[in-house]
Amino acid sequence: MSLYISWVSPTPSYELRLATARLVHRFNFGPTPGQYENLLAHGLAAAQSAVLVHGRDDPGIDTVKSLVLGDLGPFPEGNRAKSNAFWRRIAKDSSDLVMWWLDRMVAARYPLTERMTWFWHGHWATSISGVTYPLAMKKQNSTLRNLALGNFEDMAREMVVDGALNVWLNNNENYVQAPNENLAREFMELMTLGVNHYTQNDVAAAALALTGYSTDQSNGRVTFNPKEHFSVPLGILGATGVFDAQSLAKLVVSKNDNVQFITDRLWFRFVSGSTAAPPTLAKSFASRDISSLVNALVHSSAWTDPANTLVKSPVEWFVGACRALKVRPSTLDAGDTQWLLSQMGQVPFNPPNVGGWTYGTAWLSGVNYQYRFQLAQNIVAKGNLAPLDVQPLDMLQACANWLGVPAWSRRTANALTLSLATPSELALAAILSPEYMVSP
């Protein structure tokens, strides 16, 4: 493959530019102004360490006002005025919740925790369309954030009794007399083991193990009632015993299939949809320590392989552009922003189904581009374009470095050249270029 790189200086090497761009876009939602050049100056090892920083006070996150949501109680009945007020409040809280999380992604100085929380949200894909109450969604979001780089067994044990997930997958209607299999099946298929690594008998038995839990939907609180629980020995995945949600999660996560499944899921979302994870990668997840797996991914040799391109999902593209242009999402019109994201197919807290969001070329339709343009227009209108304040001859390279693009193709360089006179046009065209829509 011939890559047209005459629009960027020959040093540092294209490989370093590519690897660094991939790391900062995929693990940190993209560079802030100046960050890409700074990382390039310090070499790959420094970039690998930089994107892994997490778990310390984040002065960026500190600038996002904390969001406190109230318990709105049961659905109001009868009284129309009361009911209207209730649904307006649900809508307001839901919108605030989305903008609050987008703000955190954009504001973070050490974005790995938010980025991993975003990954896990797609993995344990729970939608407010089924849960209704933003408070329960926020509670789940905190759980995922607290354990985003923790131990996966802890995460599975917490999530199997997460209120929002239990409502979403009908565990509130799972009774000993007539089990509802929804949570049991998706827990094994999509969240822990992968399809075909269990039998229908395992699903039926796991559903019984998950009886006796009831969720207060308005706040996501789950209570266990031993009298409603199936406390007779069950055979699940070759083990026999009396299981509850905790011991079920422990058993399932202890299976070898869990190691490869989670490793593959991270590889698929962070590295490549077309190449397979190297066979040794799963070893880093043997202890179920998520940070060890992420660390191994970041230090893998995948980053210079030209095959490992990815399409940025709409939220990843949007957050990346906001970080570069220093635009806080909450300063944009909240309704408009969420409508455009939903037209592009991705609003946080609202995945289309329990399988999570789509991937790759599915995001690349003409219709998607129509809304991408409108969102880009709104970002650029509020954006800080100072990084383009350079001599015209230097503008294309400055733009690539600003946005963390390894190289412009001749096609894109020619098109962007038409906009050199107007920085806002150049910025708009650049974030709408193929090289920025994907992570090359």
Add this chain to the structure above:
Amino acid sequence: MINCEFDRRSFLKWTGASIVAAMTAPLSFESLARAATTTPLPAKTPILVLVTLYGGNDGLNTVVPFTDPVYKSVRSNIALSSNQVLPFSGSLGFNAAMPSMRELFARRKVAIVQGVSYPNPNLSHFTSMAIWQTASLTGATSGWIGRWLDQQPHSPFNAIGVGSTLPPAFVGDKTVASMVDVSGVQLPWGPVATVLPRLGDASPSDATLEAAAATSITDLFATAKRVGAHIPKSPSGSYIAQQLSVVSALINADVPTRVWEVNLSSFDTHTGEVGDQNALLGEVDAAIGAFMTSISAGRRANDVTVMVYSEFGRRVGSNASDGTDHGTSAPVFLIGNRVKGGLYGEQPSLKHLDENGNLRVTTDFRSVYGGLLHDVLATPVGDVIPSWHKALSVH
């Protein structure tokens, strides 16, 4: 893939909607739009419209065996009584939410293919939908319509989906379908509007996904030019009705498109099934009724075939939450003025179930596709579904 199960890796690949190779012939959007404008779909060209019901539609409460005592006893909390059914034979009737289908069936414009699924059904939404959309049991990464697209002379109009994210069925190994949206096409405005089309040009340095990103830009400008003016300004009705009204308007405007796709979600009725499913089926029914009325009044009255399908039917016995868990086979509807209406295949027994309490499979879905490929898309079945040759013809 050599294993015969849809395994984890192919599942992962499939959820990625596959990887599409770069376009072989770099075409500018102007030339594409010009070609399309000057080449309307030739008269009498058959057209296929896919209606995908996501979530697993309960076939037994859609085409209802309302006189079968087993039906009443194993799902007593959700069984429809005779006054909730529109009978079309002594033993079967449409859900009463479907009066348009009942009427079209009476006029012999609806083929009901019974007991449709694939061998050894997997109860996973995602595996099942992957199998239906790829027409492969072994983990193909391309969709069945995508493979058909790969064999056509390239045009962004060969297949069009309604919405913004591509259905996996429409992703080929070399090319993908275009999309239009019920909100209509709005081109970028302002000074940058003349720059953006250039970002859609092919570039020799593009990797596969960059090429696909560039194509999405080209497709927006091309579809705007060709179809934008024909999209109804403010389509009314449910979302599925809006989608189908866009399709009928574009078909009647001679857009050179052979395959369309619309879809509706939320058929995963684990709880409170009767109210939810009736509402959804009512929307689908009204939308199809209006679509057929619109098509029948136009020049393409005899050219259009609609297929309505879901990834699986649901468990025969209901659960205690007045819903049903995941199941297997279900009826597929084929609708059109040229369709020979009636019942096809065999209604699976409610007594002789598989080991999980599910209906047995009496028709392989690939035979239904085979009939559509042969009768509608004039393509040898094996060219799209390797090593499959059966075709259930309803034309």
